[in-house]
Amino acid sequence: MTFEGLDGSGKTTQVEMLRSHLEEAGRDVVATREPGGTELGERVRDLLLQGGEVSPWAEAALFAAARAELVSKVIAPALERGADVVCDRYLDSSLAYQGIARGLGVDQVLALNLSAIRGILPDLTFLLTLEADEAALRGEASDRIEREGGEFQRAVETAYRELAAIFPARLVALDGSRPPEEIAKEVRDRIQDLS
Ligand code: TYD
Numbered sequence: 001m002t003f004e005g006l007d008g009s010g011k012t013t014q015v016e017m018l019r020s021h022l023e024e025a026g027r028d029v030v031a032t033r034e035p036g037g038t039e040l041g042e043r044v045r046d047l048l049l050q051g052g053e054v055s056p057w058a059e060a061a062l063f064a065a066a067r068a069e070l071v072s073k074v075i076a077p078a079l080e081r082g083a084d085v086v087c088d089r090y091l092d093s094s095l096a097y098q099g100i101a102r103g104l105g106v107d108q109v110l111a112l113n114l115s116a117i118r119g120i121l122p123d124l125t126f127l128l129t130l131e132a133d134e135a136a137l138r139g140e141a142s143d144r145i146e147r148e149g150g151e152f153q154r155a156v157e158t159a160y161r162e163l164a165a166i167f168p169a170r171l172v173a174l175d176g177s178r179p180p181e182e183i184a185k186e187v188r189d190r191i192q193d194l195s
Pocket of ligand 1: 033049063091097143
């Protein structure tokens with residue numbers, strides 16, 4: 001399962017709530033956060049988020065490199081031993097931010113990522129929808145991409161809605177403005193059909 005949405009949309013809270021729920025049910029759970037989660041991924045994270053401007057394709061390729069490492073070292077081994085994997089961002093972040101908001105093209109960024117992730121797609125992706133202006137009110141912009149400002153964040157918000165229309169079977173849009181417990185219940189109901 002993956003969680004997607006703008007910074008401030010509540011992804012991290014939902015990942016933690018789902019992780020606890022699954023662990024309480026006795027399941028082996030691995031939770032990841034992108035970019036990062038491996039030694040290489042953390043170094044790429046610094047390059048991407050704390051450095052200066054990065055050209056769009058270099059940005060897409062670096063996110064894909066960090067993701068390839070995460071799949072190879074963490075996600076694929078976890079799935080092989082039968083664990084549940086819950087991800088705070090995955091390939092849809094690249095499709096929304098780089099593919100649509102930066103204008104590189106969904107198909108092009110998808111092709112790059114499908115190779116990087118060896119075709120390992122989520123069974124379900126929860127998109128926490130929230131207006132960009134509301135998301136911005138929930139926290140300080142802490143990295144280079146968040147600091148790009150309202151117009152870019154609004155483009156990402158629209159991009160996620162487009163993705164939900166492109167991948168209706170995999171992407172479930174949930175209203176992120178509701179209380180966390182209400183959203184978590186809907187998530188639990190949805191994943192019941194998977195197991
Ligand atoms: P973010 O979720 O803010 O990380 P954290 O909550 O751990 O600080 O992700 C960092 C930023 O990177 C965020 O603004 C979205 C952006 N991003 C992309 O542009 N493309 C991607 O593929 C990913 C994973 C993130």
